Amino acid sequence: MSKEIINIDAIILHHVDYKDNDVIVTALSTSGKLHSIYARGIKKLKSKNAAAIQPLMHSHLTLFKGSKQMDTLKHAQYIFNTVEGFNDYDKMLTAFILADMMRKQCEDQIGADPQLYMLLKNALTVLKTQSNTLVLAVYLAKLLQLNGQHLIVDGCGMCGKHHINYISIEHGGFVCHSCLKHNDVYQVSSDGLKLFRYINKVNIEKIDMINFVDDDVSNTLKIMVAFYEHYVGIKISNIEQCIKE
Ligand SMILES: [Zn+2]
Numbered sequence: 001m002s003k004e005i006i007n008i009d010a011i012i013l014h015h016v017d018y019k020d021n022d023v024i025v026t027a028l029s030t031s032g033k034l035h036s037i038y039a040r041g042i043k044k045l046k047s048k049n050a051a052a053i054q055p056l057m058h059s060h061l062t063l064f065k066g067s068k069q070m071d072t073l074k075h076a077q078y079i080f081n082t083v084e085g086f087n088d089y090d091k092m093l094t095a096f097i098l099a100d101m102m103r104k105q106c107e108d109q110i111g112a113d114p115q116l117y118m119l120l121k122n123a124l125t126v127l128k129t130q131s132n133t134l135v136l137a138v139y140l141a142k143l144l145q146l147n148g149q150h151l152i153v154d155g156c157g158m159c160g161k162h163h164i165n166y167i168s169i170e171h172g173g174f175v176c177h178s179c180l181k182h183n184d185v186y187q188v189s190s191d192g193l194k195l196f197r198y199i200n201k202v203n204i205e206k207i208d209m210i211n212f213v214d215d216d217v218s219n220t221l222k223i224m225v226a227f228y229e230h231y232v233g234i235k236i237s238n239i240e241q242c243i244k245e
Pocket of ligand 1: 156157158159160161175176177178179
């Protein structure tokens with residue numbers, strides 16, 4: 001019986017070495033499905049598929065469908081490099097964090113969601129020209145939303161009033177002074193509150209730093225990391241390197 005062949009376009013998220021020359025690749029297809037792929041002989045010098053399955057490449061993959069969780073690579077065709085022109089360490093690190101977060105969130109996700117693929121693709125595109133911290137903060141807000149958590153940023157999460165003083169993880173977003181129950185809240189400036197709302201509202205492909213300052217964005221990223229880790233329960237590796245103290 002011949003094996004079923006499937007063709008996907010996907011962004012390569014991750015590699016794990018296996019045996020001497022093989023690699024297990026994790027890739028996110030345009031339909032938003034996470035694939036585990038066994039790629040034989042990739043580390044041999046003459047491998048024709050090696051370039052197309054490097055992390056952060058966008059490639060066309062022909063796979064033998066596996067009986068269990070893992071498919072096997074038949075052929076990989078490079079389409080484009082999502083990090084083309086990224087020439088500094090911080091941008092590359094940010095791109096790897098975006099890919100890593102996507103992989104971890106997809107591992108917990110039931111079924112495929114093309115919005116997850118679009119989010120990663122758009123984030124990598126805007127990362128070329130926009131602030132790393134702003135891209136990360138908005139990306140976290142969108143991942144939370146795709147996981148079903150919309151933070152409350154239109155008024156106090158308890159009474160709905162528009163005079164807001166704090167950001168609270170426990171209340172799921174904004175809270176006013178009269179509704180505050182505990183003091184484990186973030187006290188931010190009014191610009192910081194505006195930025196938090198912006199980050200949770202804006203489409204990632206439209207982001208713009210124009211009205212904000214670096215320190216506020218860095219501080220808001222720190223808050224978004226705390227929300228994400230609390231509500232999704234996934235620890236974000238290396239993110240502390242992107243947050244200025
Ligand atoms: Zn209130």
